[in-house]
Amino acid sequence: MPLHIDYRPNDFDQVIGNTSTIKSMLTILERENKDFPHAIMLHGPRGTGKTTLAYIWAKHLGCPPEIKKGETNIDFREIDTAQQTGVDTARDIRGEIRYRPINSDVRVYLLDECHKMSPAFQNGMLKATEKPPSFVYFILCTTEPNKIIPTLTSRCMKFATEKASDIDLQNLALDIFESEGLINISSDILNALVKSADGAPRELLINMDKILDLDPDEMMEAIIQVDQQQVIDLCRALIKKQPWSAIAQILQGIKDNPEQVRLAVMGYMSTVLLNNDRLDSHALLIMNCFKDPNFNNGKPGLVTACAEVYI
Structure with missing residues (x-):
């Protein structure tokens, strides 16, 4: 199970x-x-x-x-x-x-x-x-x-219901790793798991399930890939004009650096434009909303860029 x-x-x-x-x-x-x-x-x-x-x-x-x-x-x-x-x-x-x-x-x-x-x-x-x-x-x-x-x-x-604290999530992860026979988990892996969960115990357990059978040096790469999938989900939701509620739900789960996410969105939309015979005006709109660097605004800046697509 x-x-x-x-x-x-x-x-x-x-x-x-x-x-x-x-x-x-x-x-x-x-x-x-x-x-x-x-x-x-x-x-x-x-x-x-x-x-x-x-x-x-x-x-x-x-x-x-x-x-x-x-x-x-x-x-x-x-x-x-x-x-x-x-x-x-x-x-x-x-x-x-x-x-x-x-x-x-x-x-x-x-x-x-x-x-x-x-x-x-x-x-x-x-x-x-x-x-x-x-x-x-x-x-x-x-x-x-x-x-x-x-x-x-x-x-x-x-x-x-509220998001769990990082300490509670870390303790939960340690308890489950021990129950599953894994006792030498590095603090880097624990911290990455907690970050990927974003306060959600269920998300923590789902992500742990993906790495339990991996070697320690493969675990971190798998956790990073979880975040990358969420960014891809965001890009797909934006280009498919999914309801704002879907965008908001994806944004809640994204823990990557907001500037890295912005660049990933720009890259995704650029690929959409270059791989179509006709100009995709919606992809261009998204690129315009994400064109400004997001070093200083953090996640609120990322949310704002997504919201501007819907105005």
């Missing part, structure tokens, strides 16, 4: 960072009258533990995602709203919540990437989240809470 699955925390005390959020969630779960919110929203940057906290929250409500290892709990339904965006999904949910749980104390619906729900889907969830049966709970996860209609947001108790 991938590391980010194998080492997913099973309870709050295993989670890296998000201390204040976890404290708030535990305080609520300790209520003697069991008066828990029937709809919560976990929001924050990608890879910062939203889905993990959702699983743990469901477990404490009495509806673990798995009955036992590898056996899905029928009372826990995880819906990828990036794929199931329409009002029909909301209609199905409204129909299902009438039925009592089979294996668990309650039923839980996890709506992941909920900012990608269509307006009709969101409106279709208003009644279900406002007055659900006593045994039904909803968890919404999103990186962009501003895209959720206010009437749906107001029905949720909100919890924010």
